[in-house]
Amino acid sequence: MDGRKMQILELLKEDARRSADLIATMIDAPADEVKQAIAEMEQDHIIVKYATVVNWSKVEDEKVTALIEVQITPERGRGFEGIAERIYLYPEVKSVYLMSGAYDLLVEVQGKTLKDVASFVSNKLSPIDAVLSTKTFFILKKYKQDGIIFEEHEDDHRLLVSP
Amino acid sequence: MIIDEKQRSAPSKRASMEEYLSPSVRAIKPSGIRRFFDLASGRKDIITLGVGEPDFVTPWHVREACVYALEMGKTQYTSNAGTPELREEIAYYLHNQFSVAYDPAKEVLVTVGGSEAIDLALRALIAPGDEILVPEPCYISYSPITSLSGGVPVGVETFAKDDFKLTAESLRAAITPKSKVLILCYPSNPTGGIMTAEDWLPIAKVVEEHDLIVISDEIYAELTYGTKHVSFAAMPGMKDRTILVSGFSKSFAMTGWRIGYACGHPELIAAMLKIHQYTVMCASNMAQVAALEALRNGMEEKNRMVESYNQRRRLVVKGFREIGLACHEPQGAFYAFPSIAGLGLTSEEFATGLLNEQKVAAVPGDVFGLGGEGHLRCSYATSVSQLTEAIERMGLYVRKLKGD
Numbered sequence: 001m002d003g004r005k006m007q008i009l010e011l012l013k014e015d016a017r018r019s020a021d022l023i024a025t026m027i028d029a030p031a032d033e034v035k036q037a038i039a040e041m042e043q044d045h046i047i048v049k050y051a052t053v054v055n056w057s058k059v060e061d062e063k064v065t066a067l068i069e070v071q072i073t074p075e076r077g078r079g080f081e082g083i084a085e086r087i088y089l090y091p092e093v094k095s096v097y098l099m100s101g102a103y104d105l106l107v108e109v110q111g112k113t114l115k116d117v118a119s120f121v122s123n124k125l126s127p128i129d130a131v132l133s134t135k136t137f138f139i140l141k142k143y144k145q146d147g148i149i150f151e152e153h154e155d156d157h158r159l160l161v162s163p
Numbered sequence: 164m165i166i167d168e169k170q171r172s173a174p175s176k177r178a179s180m181e182e183y184l185s186p187s188v189r190a191i192k193p194s195g196i197r198r199f200f201d202l203a204s205g206r207k208d209i210i211t212l213g214v215g216e217p218d219f220v221t222p223w224h225v226r227e228a229c230v231y232a233l234e235m236g237k238t239q240y241t242s243n244a245g246t247p248e249l250r251e252e253i254a255y256y257l258h259n260q261f262s263v264a265y266d267p268a269k270e271v272l273v274t275v276g277g278s279e280a281i282d283l284a285l286r287a288l289i290a291p292g293d294e295i296l297v298p299e300p301c302y303i304s305y306s307p308i309t310s311l312s313g314g315v316p317v318g319v320e321t322f323a324k325d326d327f328k329l330t331a332e333s334l335r336a337a338i339t340p341k342s343k344v345l346i347l348c349y350p351s352n353p354t355g356g357i358m359t360a361e362d363w364l365p366i367a368k369v370v371e372e373h374d375l376i377v378i379s380d381e382i383y384a385e386l387t388y389g390t391k392h393v394s395f396a397a398m399p400g401m402k403d404r405t406i407l408v409s410g411f412s413k414s415f416a417m418t419g420w421r422i423g424y425a426c427g428h429p430e431l432i433a434a435m436l437k438i439h440q441y442t443v444m445c446a447s448n449m450a451q452v453a454a455l456e457a458l459r460n461g462m463e464e465k466n467r468m469v470e471s472y473n474q475r476r477r478l479v480v481k482g483f484r485e486i487g488l489a490c491h492e493p494q495g496a497f498y499a500f501p502s503i504a505g506l507g508l509t510s511e512e513f514a515t516g517l518l519n520e521q522k523v524a525a526v527p528g529d530v531f532g533l534g535g536e537g538h539l540r541c542s543y544a545t546s547v548s549q550l551t552e553a554i555e556r557m558g559l560y561v562r563k564l565k566g567d
Binding site: 011027156162 | 194196199200203204211213214215216218303304352474475478481524526548
């Protein structure tokens with residue numbers, strides 16, 4: 001990927017609401033080219049979505065999230081792809097990663113209650129033929145997600161005016 | 164205990180405590196920045212472009228190195244000149260980055276911030292009556308420190324039309340038989356001006372001709388945009404005439420740690436060390452450990468910060484020009500120095516009005532000496548959203564002044 005697109009991505013990653021004009025100024029590029037580059041990256045699904053990072057623990061109807069280690073038997077010819085798809089198509093599933101090590105898939109599941117998540121595992125996930133075993137870990141608190149610290153303590157302590 | 168200031172009186176026949184003070188201290192005016200700080204502090208909702216330090220917190224790996232040093236009990240004095248490891252790393256770094264070679268054993272001194280290094284250099288060099296050449300507008304402490312040591316500061320004006328570069332012509336015009344030291348500060352606080360190798364050559368010639376010693380404050384050396392900083396000490400024949408002063412504050416976002424250094428001819432460094440050992444003994448031990456970590460493993464983070472300043476630099480320069488303030492292109496440090504000429508106000512009046520009416524704090528240019536009047540120092544080491552908002556508010560203020 002060219003350096004300019006990388007710079008654009010980094011600035012959008014910090015704040016997705018930044019306009020193409022602002023980004024153009026910041027990286028010293030013509031605004032048209034920045035708009036073009038963003039359009040291209042949207043088309044290529046490099047930029048997948050402009051979503052909001054939410055600290056759900058501050059919202060009243062808080063959600064329960066679990067990380068589930070799943071061991072599976074890969075399918076002949078398709079490996080893990082088919083089973084991964086069968087899992088990630090559930091809306092309760094927030095992310096799925098293929099892992100190296102003692103298990104195969106790491107699945108993030110979100111539900112309204114502990115029971116919701118538990119029932120998803122026992123009724124939807126475990127019964128899949130290829131699934132050998134699951135281990136469920138509930139997330140108690142999110143400190144940092146995707147490079148963003150949720151409870152930022154590092155406020156600006158600088159003097160208002162200094163030499 | 165409550166102290167009634169009115170009841171206080173001098174413990175003697177003298178009218179006030181002030182009469183006890185040394186005449187050289189009495190003669191120094193408090194810094195104009197301080198005055199403006201008092202004006203701004205305590206107010207709410209202020210966007211400040213007045214801050215002379217990075218908006219990044221020191222990178223965590225550097226802070227963590229200091230925490231570990233404390234756990235390991237590194238709480239003692241270090242050798243006066245600084246720990247051998249840090250001096251070696253500084254020498255390696257300067258050679259690597261700016262092509263100046265110093266012997267860490269005799270030519271490097273670790274100080275309490277770059278400020279101490281400047282103080283030591285001036286105290287080591289000045290005999291009463293010596294004239295010290297100071298290109299202005301410049302950092303506010305050179306002239307007062309010079310006066311404290313009995314020297315006479317002589318301002319050399321630099322101009323926006325030259326991008327605030329020092330020219331041989333104006334330097335020559337300020338030189339007298341009493342001239343001894345030239346203080347350089349490039350990249351410049353407050354103008355953001357820089358000097359390239361071509362810019363330095365004629366200056367080096369004048370320095371040679373008039374047998375001057377140079378104190379080169381290169382604290383912003385890492386913060387240049389588009390062109391790499393050229394150390395004055397790296398110019399042919401200048402190394403032994405130059406005391407190179409720098410530090411960790413600006414490049415590694417380490418202002419509060421107070422770690423700086425001076426490099427130069429062993430006899431000059433030895434003289435400075437003599438003052439240093441009697442006044443401060445040594446720089447903070449654990450802060451030296453942190454500085455070492457910054458030099459060894461901090462380059463990537465540093466580059467990231469520099470890139471971020473650069474992005475914001477482009478934003479403010481364009482923003483100022485769009486609201487009708489002429490602004491030369493600053494190529495170093497993290498300050499823009501737009502002109503407010505033609506609006507019918509002095510810098511001081513403009514800055515005060517801007518603070519009162521639009522709640523934006525910036526430092527009036529006149530506090531930085533000759534050539535500063537008619538300008539405003541705006542630090543862009545502040546978040547993009549704050550900068551955007553500040554420019555918008557300044558635009559309203561300028562429009563009002565113009566009567567639009």
